[in-house]
Amino acid sequence: MTNIQTKKELNDEYQNVKYILTSSMRTKLLLVLYEHSKKLEDIRKDLKKPSATILHGLKELENKNLIHKIQKYYELTSNGYILTTNMIKLIENWYSINKSKQFWNSHDLSDIPEEILKDIYLLKDVEYETSTTSDLSNAFNKYIQLLLNSTELKIILPIYSENHFKYIIDFLNENKPSKLELIVNEKILNSIKQNQNLEKSLLENENVTVKCIEQDLKLFLTCSDNFMSLTLFLKDGHYDDSQILIGKDKNALKWALNLIQCFTN
Template identity: 65%
Template structure:
């Protein structure tokens, strides 16, 4: 939820944002000065625009205290830097959403809190794996290959899946996987306790730490030291095992860590 309390305040603040974003020149000037100050010649070369157009844009930004001129160089003010930082974040969020638009648009996102969704830009380098009619198990097999290489796994598991449990047990009985942390619902724990194999090899395994949560989980998140993966439910409530998001960079691991921490 936004910290701005009234629609009037939102409209007022949006007017300022719109003033920047609806002008290609104003936005490009802020981005051009984001990392270091620039003089007029450098701005003209970078933006490929005449001096008159650039100077007009600079004057507009200077009037609203987003940039200042220091000798021959133009640089962002503190306000300008804060605004541009968030503008970059908005652009990266848009890029990340657009890359995975089929994944995000077809799934229920209610299991991901707003504050985590706002940082979706951290997943900008993620890969989206989809099963096909010729390979219905592509997403699942890709996931199994990933976890087979992990030394430590942290998993938010929203479904009771004997297939997944048996693969985890196999890994725990091998030499590679040293620890497993599971977050599951109380209902799933009760079902596991009724299964002799899962009760012995998972619930009572010293290498396994299990947290229970009340209610139904709506995300399947896996995190290791080297990768994170995410699968979701369709909007009709059915679990989708045909699409998986996978990422291995530090930004994505940070995103997954924050989501796991939330739960």
């Protein structure tokens, strides 16, 4: 298949997607049938629309092989189920991005792999925290509070920060038994080795695993047993600790672990 053929086929499929998404009725019908099949009267109650309008939309979706009728029940076809699953994912991705749009718009995303960005919907329940002129350390303090209340940590650390190392060591000392997996580049690892206190507290600690990677990543990611957090670099290359995303649900933790695995597998 040539690139020209691929683009043409994608354009054809785009027209089909556009056909669904530009009609609120067609979209709502797919969503209302996503969980289980329903009779016309049940659909009418859910959508609060007249039968004629609903039947017209159902007929359009039947013609596209997205739903079918079995006796008195309408249900999604396999094609309809797959399309609706991805449509929900698209809606949730949009919601997740829009909810934290200031964070995403102002930072460098180049080191977050495409396959991970496609699953941004997993962060739909994260909290966006930012520092203010009256509280310059708000974001950092929220992070430290969560860090010190954890028992296991996986951290992609892209900066050499005495301040962060101090609290990481506090975590190791105060939360026993504790476990830390630290992912750093060679430059940061060498800096740790040159600091006697850090070398003893981290490199010689049996509860700490240090992984050295080649990339100079522009993301600071923490994943623990009960939270994940993400801070990024500004587009001008400077690290920004004034804005942070914090997630405590299983979807956010899954997203963070998937991102970590991209650099450690």
